[in-house]
Amino acid sequence: MEISAVDVWVMVSAALVLLMTPGVAFFYSGMTRAKSVLNMLMMCFSALAVVAVVWTLWGYSMSGATGIAQLFGNPFEAFGLSSLLGSGDLISAGFSATFAIITVALIAGGIADRAKFSGWLVFVPIWVTLVYCPLAFMVWGGGLLSAEGEFGQVFGEAIDYAGGTVVHINAGVAALVLALIIGRRRGFGVDPAQRPHNIPLVMLGATLLWFGWFGFNGGAATDAAEAGVIWISTMVAPAAAFIAWIGVEWIRDGKPTSLGGASGIVAGLVAITPACANVSPLGALLIGLLAGVASALAVGLKYRLGYDDSLDVVGVHLVSGLVGTLALGFFALPVDGEGGGLFYGGGADQLIAQSAAAAFAILFTGILTTIIGILIHRTVGMRVAEEDEITGVDLTEHAETGYEFGGLGTGGSFRPHPSSPAAHRRTPEAERVNS
Template identity: 65%
Template sequence: MEITAQHVWLMISAAMVLLMTPGLGLFYGGMTRAKAALNMIMMSFISAGIVGVVWILWGYSMTTGDGVLGVFGNPFASFGLQNLLGSPDLIKAGYSATFAIVTVALISGAIADRAKFGAWAVFVPVWVTVVYCPLAYMIWGGGLMSADGALTAIFGQVIDFAGGAVVEISSGTAALVLALIVGQRHGFAKDPNHRPHNVPFIMLGAAILWFGWFGFNGGAATTAEQAGLIWVNTLVTPAAAMLSWLVTEKIRHGHPTSLGAASGVVAGLVAITPSCANISPVAAIGLGLVAGAACAVFVDLKYRFGLDDSLDVVGVHLGAGLIGTLALGFIALPVDGQGGGLFYGGGFEQLVAQSVAVVITVLLSGGGTLVIGRAINTTIGFRVSREAETAGVDLSEHAESAYAFGEMGAGFNPASQAVPHSPAVSHSPAVHNPAGRQAKEDSFA
């Protein structure tokens, strides 16, 4: 079979979406403290490494083909993708892998500064297998909420073009549960050093995410007309969300910030994800304005409720994911003059279908994450010690430092900086005397 323009575009889109994960690492790395920047970037990178292998072995197989009760596909049907050799479906398998990678990487921001890297490495493959793959199969792969699914026959067809439920709501819900399991950072809401340390990293990461999102939303486009609508909506919704976030910041806090601009862009991207091919550009502007303002408020609620969602995963991804998914019940365009959202006279059917998808996603992701997170926390533990957290997870988990300033960077030797995972930690003066290192780091933390 000759390669077509559709094949080429899908491969380009897959590369763009894969770039989103290191972009997310930069976004998260800039948002955390200097002594945890590398750890955050590594959590994104290890997600790519683990999920890349899992997806080829059994992950993709679980999202396609004949399923088990409409919930997940047979893990062995395409094990190792052996049956796809010589088929252009290999491109589709690679493209879908990048979605799974970035979805689980999103969760890591909720537990920044305090999670064991090894525990995260265990969480990633289990969560993708137990939560992500079933959701992807149920909505995209022929399962319960797909076109011919059992739930679709009862509640109607859910619209989730690029992953409002599968990616955003699932990761946001998981982030909420995991943040509760791991607990607050020491000094949360009191320590002034719990703030972003590198705003240019954040802006660069947001820019990479925005770029990659054109492949994320547009990779599955089947016509030029659909691709054009997706492209325009992916441009205008984050643009409008950025503006409304900044206005909300100005009203609430007195200043529009760079962090707010970057977060507004991401909120808009999240909101347009499920509806990029199904709403008009004018509706996309309205969606962005609502999502940006609402998420600017959502992220502040964590202090009121004592939720240490370190990097605002819940406020942005769960919040905007819910807004974007449910908004389709109101603003979805009719198809061939039929259906559509309430604003187009389509009745409540679409809103019901979207609501059912939200409920199932929250229950599956929340319940699955609770079981996985509690099991890991009970066995190997999900959180580093207070001593290691004070010294910084870059040092304690990776024996590295993101920056080399003055004495801190002079003659740095990872071998001499033992990590708290092993008995050798007792020989690490940096960990046993965190106050000295902390004093140096606080100047740029």
């Protein structure tokens, strides 16, 4: 079987999207406290590992196989993906897996600094199975929200090219629900130590995300014309959102920040995700500006409303995901001279379809994540003890730290490794380590 240029492009795009999860890990870990940096990295990388296994076994089938009640695919139809051997379908299976992986990793930012790693490992496979896979099937697999689905026939088919509902609204709602279930961090809103500890790491993460997003949006392009629209949209929307975010900071606070700039880039990328192939370059620019302003204003709501979304998953992914999804009701280009958004004479039909899909995703994810989160929190537990949070989840959950500050005892494990000399002799140094 010869490999086509399209297959090569999809594989390259899949690799770019897979790189985005380490990008999220760096972006998030730089925003945490120094004593939580490794825990955040571990939450993101464990999402990659666990979801990859789930996707291979039953996740891919649930998102695209023969539908059951228009809600999810038959999980046994392509169980283990062995039935795809000898075909090019394994390429699309790998590409779609990377979307599921990053969606789960995004949720971790809502519960940073206080999450129990064991609880997270239980949450990940259950959530991706019961929430992500069904929603992906309903939107992209011919299910309830598609043109053929009952919901789509009533309200119209919503446009979600690369994941406004499936990825960003989905992750944002789940992060909010978990943040409410496990409660606020000790010192939330008053402890200055909860500020990001490593802004260069945040900027590195934003760079990797922007780079990988060209595969995220462009991997499903059908021809050169569509690919060109997607490429320009993915360039200009985050650029406009960067300008908008730091502009809001400049007016409101008197100074633009690099953290705000990085967050603006991500907000613009999130907003253009559902719309990247269906708006003009000018439309993409305007969507980016709207997303930058909306998310810059939204991130402060957690202090007013009292929910501790640690790393602004709600303010960036949920809010900008909604901006991009709803903006299609105004900016969507007509197809073959028909339809389109309000600004192209298409009427309110597309706006109704976009609004209905967004509302459905919020309710679906909110209800199921609440059930899953409460059950895990009351059994395995989702939050560390207060003294462990004070010590730092890097030490208490992983017995290590991200930084060694001049031999002050901030790095390494609690006790010597069994193979080390200190573990086999009684010396003052060993006594101090073991005490």
